[in-house]
Amino acid sequence: MPYAITQTCCNDATCVKVCPVNCIHPTPDEPDFGTTDMLYIDPATCIDCGACADACPVDAIFPVERLTKQLRPYAEVNAAYYADQAPPQQDPTPNFHRWGPPVFHRDIPSDFAPLDVAVVGTGPAGMYAVEDLLLHTNSRVTLIDRLPVAGGLVRYGVAPDHPSTKKIGETFSRFHAHPRLRLRLGVEVGKDVTADELAAKHDAVIYAVGASSARSLGIPGEDLPGSVAATEVVAWYNGHPDAGAVDLSAERVVVVGNGNVALDVARILTADPEALAGTTIAPAALAQLRSSKVREVVLLARRGPDSAAYTAPELLALAQQDDVDLVVDDHDPRVAEAIAAASAKAALLQGVPREAVDWSAPPRHGGRRIVLRFNSAPQEILGDTQVRALRVTGDVEIAAGRVIRAVGYRGTELPGLPFDAGTGTIPHEGGRVRPGTYVVGWIKRGPSGGIGANRTCAQETVGSLLEDAVAGRLAR
Ligand SMILES: Cc1cc2nc3c(=O)[nH]c(=O)nc-3n(C[C@H](O)[C@H](O)[C@H](O)COP(=O)(O)OP(=O)(O)OC[C@H]3O[C@@H](n4cnc5c(N)ncnc54)[C@H](O)[C@@H]3O)c2cc1C
Ligand SMILES: NC(=O)c1ccc[n+]([C@@H]2O[C@H](COP(=O)([O-])OP(=O)(O)OC[C@H]3O[C@@H](n4cnc5c(N)ncnc54)[C@H](OP(=O)(O)O)[C@@H]3O)[C@@H](O)[C@H]2O)c1
Ligand code: SF4
Numbered sequence: 175m176p177y178a179i180t181q182t183c184c185n186d187a188t189c190v191k192v193c194p195v196n197c198i199h200p201t202p203d204e205p206d207f208g209t210t211d212m213l214y215i216d217p218a219t220c221i222d223c224g225a226c227a228d229a230c231p232v233d234a235i236f237p238v239e240r241l242t243k244q245l246r247p248y249a250e251v252n253a254a255y256y257a258d259q260a261p262p263q264q265d266p267t268p269n270f271h272r273w274g275p276p277v278f279h280r281d282i283p284s285d286f287a288p289l290d291v292a293v294v295g296t297g298p299a300g301m302y303a304v305e306d307l308l309l310h311t312n313s314r315v316t317l318i319d320r321l322p323v324a325g326g327l328v329r330y331g332v333a334p335d336h337p338s339t340k341k342i343g344e345t346f347s348r349f350h351a352h353p354r355l356r357l358r359l360g361v362e363v364g365k366d367v368t369a370d371e372l373a374a375k376h377d378a379v380i381y382a383v384g385a386s387s388a389r390s391l392g393i394p395g396e397d398l399p400g401s402v403a404a405t406e407v408v409a410w411y412n413g414h415p416d417a418g419a420v421d422l423s424a425e426r427v428v429v430v431g432n433g434n435v436a437l438d439v440a441r442i443l444t445a446d447p448e449a450l451a452g453t454t455i456a457p458a459a460l461a462q463l464r465s466s467k468v469r470e471v472v473l474l475a476r477r478g479p480d481s482a483a484y485t486a487p488e489l490l491a492l493a494q495q496d497d498v499d500l501v502v503d504d505h506d507p508r509v510a511e512a513i514a515a516a517s518a519k520a521a522l523l524q525g526v527p528r529e530a531v532d533w534s535a536p537p538r539h540g541g542r543r544i545v546l547r548f549n550s551a552p553q554e555i556l557g558d559t560q561v562r563a564l565r566v567t568g569d570v571e572i573a574a575g576r577v578i579r580a581v582g583y584r585g586t587e588l589p590g591l592p593f594d595a596g597t598g599t600i601p602h603e604g605g606r607v608r609p610g611t612y613v614v615g616w617i618k619r620g621p622s623g624g625i626g627a628n629r630t631c632a633q634e635t636v637g638s639l640l641e642d643a644v645a646g647r648l649a650r
């Protein structure tokens with residue numbers, strides 16, 4: 175019986191390296207790797223050895239026969255990937271894949287003197303860079319974070335009901351005790367120490383500072399009380415030191431955006447608080463959820479279901495919640511058409527009921543539910559002293575007491591470093607800002623991609639750093 179990869183896969187490709195028969199794809203060398211929602215096991219080739227399940231840092235891999243009811247669809251999800259990749263009739267090669275260009279491992283002289291490298295940021299990008307430096311070079315690393323607890327968004331972003339994903343933090347924190355690493359928590363670069371001071375004390379500095387602020391919507395009413403950014407809600411339920419309380423007195427909440435952050439927020443706001451009680455959720459947030467008035471969360475997407483920003487595993491998780499209904503607002507015939515036409519993404523909604531919702535009325539009574547509304551862009555947040563409704567495409571007013579803007583994160587400027595205000599990133603080439611200064615992760619690529627995407631990103635950045643070191647371009 176083959177194994178299957180399931181919901182919590184974060185694309186870090188650890189399993190790819192241990193599979194003895196190369197049956198996990200796409201691999202980091204294949205073109206699909208950058209865009210795939212998750213990795214998949216080819217059931218026709220898997221020899222059932224279990225090596226991948228032992229290696230997976232987030233417990234995402236199980237034998238098909240032992241999949242729980244919720245995870246059972248993943249047997250089909252894994253197999254379907256290979257059905258989609260079937261070879262053309264004239265090419266009978268089994269296990270067909272579209273290969274990318276070859277990747278050559280870098281070469282550094284064996285007598286190369288140890289480098290002193292500062293890495294700023296303990297999130298996934300910083301930790302993959304640290305791992306690469308410690309395991310593949312003899313560098314000494316100073317690892318810095320402004321927060322008193324390490325982990326970046328693994329600690330303060332990943333939802334508390336995703337405990338397997340949070341487990342990857344244990345893989346990263348193993349390196350905190352490495353003899354060539356010094357950990358400095360509670361130190362903010364730009365405030366407690368300047369970029370110039372760091373540069374003067376190290377051969378190279380890698381900035382892995384992420385994207386901590388919220389992208390703005392740019393519509394009237396955005397700053398009304400009751401309109402909050404998802405960054406604040408995520409910080410609240412994860413107990414971030416900078417977080418405040420979130421008002422849960424409204425029955426209907428509209429979340430603008432349908433990326434995975436929007437889905438996380440919708441799931442937590444509608445979850446049974448008792449099911450969250452055993453998780454890492456912040457105690458203050460749990461107490462508030464126990465007296466929450468929220469009964470309906472609307473996920474507002476400006477595009478159709480075939481271009482939804484969420485990934486398939488996160489939508490499946492939403493659809494499988496036992497005590498929360500999921501419905502699609504049937505306001506636009508194009509939505510039903512897209513679902514019926516079954517592009518891979520829209521097809522996920524084929525079993526989800528559709529209903530024409532009356533947005534002028536309060537949410538229907540009964541249990542909690544999540545409504546997916548597509549083809550609907552936000553135009554104005556309405557209210558005098560407090561949010562009362564959101565006006566969307568077609569002049570439709572959705573009566574709601576809260577609007578949560580989940581339209582993406584944004585990087586912030588760091589004194590002493592260049593900054594592209596348009597993209598919210600630090601300009602670079604292959605991770606190199608200038609010889610001696612490097613970037614990795616969301617501050618390099620922008621705020622998209624799961625945890626595993628930062629691994630190949632870190633390899634590129636560390637590669638540029640070592641190239642500069644070998645070429646004598648670092649002021650040592
Ligand atoms: C809400 C949310 C949930 C997510 N859930 C998942 C998930 O379930 N699965 C998944 O695969 N991906 C998930 N992701 C994506 C994943 O978290 C990101 O890909 C990843 O965290 C980006 O890594 P990073 O290291 O660039 O940034 P971050 O993780 O944000 O790390 C940046 C670090 O830099 C520190 N820092 C910032 N400025 C300074 C400074 N001036 N001085 C010192 N330190 C500083 C910060 O404190 C932070 O620790 C989620 C993202 C979000 C926003
Ligand atoms: N695996 C997980 O569980 C998990 C959890 C959380 C986050 N993540 C990852 O973290 C990354 C960031 O996630 P995210 O949700 O913050 O970002 P995202 O995936 O980029 O989604 C942003 C959403 O905001 C919408 N949007 C942007 N500007 C808008 C505007 N002006 N008006 C209306 N809608 C607007 C986007 O619509 P368009 O699509 O139309 O642009 C999209 O629906 C993603 O790669 C995500 O997969 C993963
Ligand atoms: S999280 Fe990593 S090791 Fe686990 S299944 Fe996904 S790619 Fe493989």
Ligand code: SF4
Pocket residue numbers: 176177192193194195196197198215219220221222223224225226227
């Ligand atoms: S069980 Fe073994 S053969 Fe099957 S995917 Fe995992 S590592 Fe590969």
